[in-house]
Every structure is written in structure tokens, then in C-alpha cells.
Amino acid sequence: MATITCICSALTFLALYACAGDLRFASYYDNSMVLQRSPERAVLWGYGLDGAQVTVSLSGLVTQKTHPVTVTKGIWRVTLDPVEAGGPYNVTAALQNITVNLTDVLFGDVWLCGGQSNMAFAMSQIFNASEELDLAAKYPQVRIFMAGLDLNETELTDLSQVELSWSIPTPMNLANFSAVCWLFGRYMYEKLRYPIGLVQSCWGGTPIEAWSSLRALCQCGLEETEDSNDPSPKDRNSVLWNAMIHPLVNMTLKGAIWYQGEQNADYHQDKYACSFPAMIDDWRLIFHQGTGGQTALDFPFGFVQLSTYRKGSKNEGFPNIRWHQTADTGFVPNLRMKRTFMAVAMDLPDETSPYGTIHPRDKQDVAYRLTLGARAVAYGDKDVQFLGPFPYKILVAQAHLNVTYDQTISINPSQDIFEICCSALKVPCGPQSIWLPAPIMQWDFNTVKVSTSVCQPSERVAGLRYAWKDWPCDFKACPIYSTSGILPAPPFKINRWPG
Incomplete structure (x- = not known):
């Protein structure tokens, strides 16, 4: 939790509480977090008293202080100068006689991990879970954050719920964290050797329509949600975009990875070749705008092509979605889906998975294949092979x-x-x-x-x-x-x- 220092004339508990409430960071800034390294610039924002001026300073390996910014409609926002990978740093926001401090802040690459249940599939559920969790202490510079489950009919400015604040990994807090997200970050750290920040925002059993803005859905003729006898709140258009993605758009990102599509195998299946690329385009645009251009307009976007579900099934829902995940091209990157990369997973079935065959436990190979694509597409490694034969x-x-x-x-x-x-x-x-x-x-x-x-x-x-x-x-x-x-x-x- 951020540390608050408040100097008031009367230091009663109620006075201290009121004074501290005058200044705070947004929900996803906390001790032990990772901010995006140079050449991009990290954006910081939070809440304060209207009309007051907030100054943010950084101290550590390098020091810097921002120009004071005025709180407008209860919100302040600053953009730091570029900071090279490393740390730790302290970040201080000051408003008059109030300061709020973030400690043990690192600069590195921040990746957003989204999707449905196979992205949410936890470290405690995978093959060799105990051995994998025991490795947590070896990766203190790979930090994790988990958004809480929430949905809303309108775009929220900030997360209303946080499941796990920024944390140094331990076997306990990793146990319920996304396996694909963590393993991807861990494997990337082994190549990059500088801090990695992982932001998990996913919800099982959800279609792409819930994660897409109305702007994106309109491009594919999906403005209206289909009526059903028992509509799930998670199936409503844009409700997860509104509550679990839009609040993050001011966070400067390196890229995103995505594992979703199972829910669309029998829900607007024929629209997925449009809705998936449209969602990617829209996320890129809004994160770019939300960070004042710091998150790249074409930030790298990786995804897992669907694995398997029913052995011997003649239903073509899964193969059709696999095809649509590539905008009906068969491979990525392609002309419609530039700066994307894909982990093929159809050869990783798990017939005896206790979580159902739709949830294979081998997430290590999935994450490793994603890292190959990230190294090539996001980091420009010309020597890495990341595409299968086509x-x-x-x-x-x-x-x-x-x-x-x-x-x-x-x-x-x-x-x-x-x-x-x-x-x-x-x-x-x-x-x-x-x-x-x-x-x-x-x-x-x-x-x-x-x-x-x-x-x-x-x-x-x-x-x-x-x-x-x-x-x-x-x-x-x-x-x-x-x-x-x-x-x-x-x-x-x-x-x-x-x-």
C-alpha cells in the first residue's frame, strides 16, 4: 500500500483521515510496481482536491521532478521523463502539505494479460505446479498485479476492485495468478534480464464482445446483444471492456497477450474474423490516446490459438475460431493483423485434465511459444524462429x-x-x-x-x-x-x- 504522510494542525484520527484522503494514486499504482521503461514514458495519475497543484518526484538511481499540475475534476496526471530499466525507485506525489509515496518501484516492460478461463488458469493448476511455484523466489524482478472481477454498463475511469496489488512473486500469491501470464513474463525475463510487470485482467467463460468497446463492435455489426432466456451478465456487450480494460488505458504498456475464443465457438462465431482484429485495433488506439502517445499505436499483441475440447468431435466451432483468430489468413503477422504473434496450441490436448479437457494443464509450452513471437515481433530478434511451417x-x-x-x-x-x-x-x-x-x-x-x-x-x-x-x-x-x-x-x- 502507498505510504501517506500528512501534516495537519490537529493530528486527531479523523483529521488525519480527511487530510490523507485529499491525495492518492489511482488503484493500480502501488509499492513494488513496474512502470514502463524508456524509450516510452510512464504516466502517473490519481486523485486530489480540485484546483490544487500536485508535483511528482522520482528518486533512486536517477532523480527527476515534474512541473506542478493542477487537479481538474478531482484528477491529476503527470508523465515522467524516460527512465532506463532498473531500480528500485521511490515515487512521491505532493499536494501542499500532503505526500503519498510509492516504494520499491522498478522500470521495465509492462505486459497486459487478458482473455477468458485459459488465461485465468492458475499456476496451482498446471503440470508440475509445486516445482514451478518454488521457483518464484528466483524472479523478484518479475512483478504481478491482478484486476478484480467487475462489469459495468459505462466506461470506468479507474478499477473498482483490485484482486492482487502489485507484488513480488511468492508461491502463495502466484498460486492463483495466471499461469500463461506468469510463465510468459518469467521466460521473457530470462532473455531480457530486466524487470517485467504483468497485469492480469481476465474472466472465464466470456466472449470477445464483452471485452470490446462499442466502437469496435460497431465495425462488425455487433452493436446489439442477442436476447436469450438466461443472459449472463458477462455476455453483455462491452461490460468487461468498461470495467476491467478501460480503467487501465492510462498505463503505459509494452504489449499485450490474449487467450480467448472458446466462448465464441458457438456465439457469433462467423463474426470473430472481424471482431478480434477490430478489438486489437481499438485497444491499441485507446491505450495510445490514454497515455498521450506513450503506448505505441501498434503495440505488440500476442495470442494463443485455441487448443482442444472434444476428442472425436465433428463440430467445427474450434477449427473455425482458430482460422478466424488469424483474420482467415492462417498465420500472423499478416496485412490485417500487423505486429501480432500467435502460439499454436492445437497439439497440446489434455484428455485427463481434472479441470475439463477445455483446460489443458500444459501452459509451459503455450507460454514459451508466445515468447518466441514476442522476441521476434516486440523486440526485433531476427535470429528467433517463431512461425510454424505454412x-x-x-x-x-x-x-x-x-x-x-x-x-x-x-x-x-x-x-x-x-x-x-x-x-x-x-x-x-x-x-x-x-x-x-x-x-x-x-x-x-x-x-x-x-x-x-x-x-x-x-x-x-x-x-x-x-x-x-x-x-x-x-x-x-x-x-x-x-x-x-x-x-x-x-x-x-x-x-x-x-x-
Whole structure:
């Protein structure tokens, strides 16, 4: 908790309380926090008496003092000069004879972690949880913060609830913290070796519409919430954006990671290719504006492509959402989703998860794959491979297709991972088309030959798709990986004749 020093003429308890209430930081500034390092500038804000002037000073490895700012409508706000990674620092806000102090403040990279239950999935629930939690003491410069669950019909200025104030990690406070968020931050720290701040704001069982502003939803024709017999408050448009994201927009960020989409597998599924990129664009714009341009207008945005749910299911909700997560491109970054990165997770099923198969316990591989994308996209590491193999050329031959990938591949043969759609007409495959297995026949270092013998003599191959199943393979046993064996080829579908 921030330390308050107040000098009043009468130091009774009530006088001290009233005096201290005249100045405070916003809800998500506290001791042990991480502020965004240079070249960006950290924004600090809080509450005070209208018309009064507040000065903020920084002391530690470097010192600086801001020009006094006037409290307007009960709020003051300052932007620090750039500070290099490191610390600790003390931050002091002063208003007349009142000071509020933040201690043990570090400067580093701040990442926002959002989404639904697989982002909320806690460290205590993952594989090897005890061993992972015991490592907490080795990472005192990776700090954690958790927003409280809340929803609202209008955009809030500040969080109304904080579940966990900024904290140095311990086995106890990490136990309920997001596993994907923590592991991502820990792995990034091992590469960067400077402080990382992790802000968790997520809620299980929530659709993207709840996390999106009305501005973003309007772009996709989703202004109106569908009526239902038992509407969940979490399913209302924008209520989580209003209460759990908008209050954070004044916080200077390095980037964000996201794990969500399961709830949209049967809710506005066909709109996700619009609503997801629109949400990213909107978050970027509003955080950029909220920090006075300090959070980049194209800040890096990473996400987890959906894992698995029902083994043997023919429902195409999950594969469709995986495709829509890439704006129907199959990979990111792409022209519609620039400065994004993706962790493919369809090869990490967990058939015996006590939390349900929709919640796989292997979050270590998920987080590691995210860090590869972050290193490349957010930090410009040219030497890191972060994309799995993707086809760049498909040749139709007699009774087979040659699928050539954009990198060297490793292969585990499969009879049904590829599927083709056959047609006597030159038309694209549609929702009513029948997809048939196309077994892998042969392969070399970057090309796979798949059989098309299931097509009738009067038919031609009209489309090809890969891993288009809810549960396409067993654990780390999909057919096509990068040569390292770390990165699976993502699912794709291609029509021979566009619609």
C-alpha cells in the first residue's frame, strides 16, 4: 500500500483521515510496481482536491521532478521523463502539505494479460505446479498485479476492485495468478534480464464482445446483444471492456497477450474474423490516446490459438475460431493483423485434465511459444524462429497434390490430417461441402504429397484443408512441425477456385 504522510494542525484520527484522503494514486499504482521503461514514458495519475497543484518526484538511481499540475475534476496526471530499466525507485506525489509515496518501484516492460478461463488458469493448476511455484523466489524482478472481477454498463475511469496489488512473486500469491501470464513474463525475463510487470485482467467463460468497446463492435455489426432466456451478465456487450480494460488505458504498456475464443465457438462465431482484429485495433488506439502517445499505436499483441475440447468431435466451432483468430489468413503477422504473434496450441490436448479437457494443464509450452513471437515481433530478434511451417505453393497433379511449405519440415505420417473437397464444378467449397481424408503419401525436406484418389473421375479437387478438427492430434503428435520439432504447422484451408 502507498505510504501517506500528512501534516495537519490537529493530528486527531479523523483529521488525519480527511487530510490523507485529499491525495492518492489511482488503484493500480502501488509499492513494488513496474512502470514502463524508456524509450516510452510512464504516466502517473490519481486523485486530489480540485484546483490544487500536485508535483511528482522520482528518486533512486536517477532523480527527476515534474512541473506542478493542477487537479481538474478531482484528477491529476503527470508523465515522467524516460527512465532506463532498473531500480528500485521511490515515487512521491505532493499536494501542499500532503505526500503519498510509492516504494520499491522498478522500470521495465509492462505486459497486459487478458482473455477468458485459459488465461485465468492458475499456476496451482498446471503440470508440475509445486516445482514451478518454488521457483518464484528466483524472479523478484518479475512483478504481478491482478484486476478484480467487475462489469459495468459505462466506461470506468479507474478499477473498482483490485484482486492482487502489485507484488513480488511468492508461491502463495502466484498460486492463483495466471499461469500463461506468469510463465510468459518469467521466460521473457530470462532473455531480457530486466524487470517485467504483468497485469492480469481476465474472466472465464466470456466472449470477445464483452471485452470490446462499442466502437469496435460497431465495425462488425455487433452493436446489439442477442436476447436469450438466461443472459449472463458477462455476455453483455462491452461490460468487461468498461470495467476491467478501460480503467487501465492510462498505463503505459509494452504489449499485450490474449487467450480467448472458446466462448465464441458457438456465439457469433462467423463474426470473430472481424471482431478480434477490430478489438486489437481499438485497444491499441485507446491505450495510445490514454497515455498521450506513450503506448505505441501498434503495440505488440500476442495470442494463443485455441487448443482442444472434444476428442472425436465433428463440430467445427474450434477449427473455425482458430482460422478466424488469424483474420482467415492462417498465420500472423499478416496485412490485417500487423505486429501480432500467435502460439499454436492445437497439439497440446489434455484428455485427463481434472479441470475439463477445455483446460489443458500444459501452459509451459503455450507460454514459451508466445515468447518466441514476442522476441521476434516486440523486440526485433531476427535470429528467433517463431512461425510454424505454412504452405506457399500447392500443385495439383494426377491423383495427388504437392504441398510445398515455406520452411524445412519434420513429418509424422497421417491418414486424415489433410482433407480435400471434390467438385465437378469450378466452385469453392462451402458449408455444405463434404471433406474427405487425403492421406500423406510421400514427403521430403519441405514438400508433402497427399492423395486425391477419393475424388470421382468426374470431379476435381476444389479445396484443401489441414488439421481442421477440434482435436486434430495427440499431445505434440501433429504430422508437420518445424525442423526443431517445437513449432507445429498451423491449420489452414485453401479453395482452388475463389468464391
